[in-house]
Structures are given as C-alpha cells and as structure tokens.
Amino acid sequence: MSLLNEILEFNEQFVEEGEYVKYTTDKYPEKRMVIISCMDTRLVELLPKSMNVKNGDVKILKTAGAIVSHPFGSVMRSILVAIYELKADEVFVIPHHDCGMASVDADSVVEKMIDRDIPKSTIDTLGAAGIDIRSWLRGFDDVYESVKKSVEVIKGHPLIPKNIPVHGLIISPDTGKLELIVDGYAVEENQ
16 A cells, blocks of 8 residues: 555544544644744654644744745745734744754765756756755754854844744754753843
8 A cells, every 4th residue: 555545544534533623723823933843753743742832832834954044935934924924923943953954965965866867957957047956955064053043034034023032942852852042032132
C-alpha cells in the first residue's frame, strides 16, 4: 500500500469515527501568538508540549531552520497575516540545537538534485538569471546568530507594528528546554 493510500484510508476512518471533534477550534489563536519553528521531526509534538500550547492556541509556521531570510517572502507574509487578520499579538522565533540547517552543504544538495534528474542546465540557467542557488540553499553556522538575524528581519520589517514583541528562543530537541536569546519585551522597552 502506498503512503498516500494509507493516509487516505486512515483519514476515512478518522472522519467516520468523529475523531476530529476533539480538535475543533476556530481560526484565531487563543494565546494570540505566532511561532516560527523548524520543520524538524523531533519538534512536531515536543515544541507545543514544552510551551504548554494545544490545538487552537497558536499559529505555527515551519521552515528549515526556523529561518526568516527574506522580508517579503512567504514566511513574512504569513506572519503579517497572523498579526493583522488572525489577531496574533506576539511573535516567537524558535529554532533548535543540532539543526540540519547548520550542516547543509549547498554543493552536496545541488549534486543530489542533478542525481535526481534536475538538469545541470537548469542550475546553470538559474545562475545566469542572477539566482545564486548555492547561497540560497546555504544554512547557518551559528544557531544563536541565526535566531537573532530572523528576529531582526521580523522586527525591522516596515509593516510590523512597533508594539509587537518579537522573541527569539532556542529549544533543545532532546529535552524541550527553551533558552531565551531575545526578549521581545525588553527590546520593546528600549525603543
């Protein structure tokens, strides 16, 4: 059985048995916050449990490394929608220790693309169009600097209200322990 068929079969039973009822909520986050976190599999359940958040409490955005790299990319757009349309009042950037983005080798990723039938000419064409794919794929060297940089991208955005605290924390993927890196309340008071 394919993974898709397995999922669809489970889903049919999930709906028929009314399992969805215990997850019923609305689109507005009860705790009025948005979290940008890493897509790491270890955080799927650990992160919400470690922060005492449940279904309906928060908006969670997942990206590789919890990186907000472009001020007008889809992650930033999602943060703005969470604030202006979905009543989020605080932003939390929460990458983790032992992140795969700290060891991403862009050259290796490009080679794997080529091995999976992406023509080298496509990579070359992107380069000729001004897209530095290796720079774009690159991760980070220091998770502490990465979280600070993402917080700065968000806080410095011209469309983010000045009264929105933007916090930066790092979570241990082993224990769920949160380490405060940027206290968005303290930054707000200093402005």
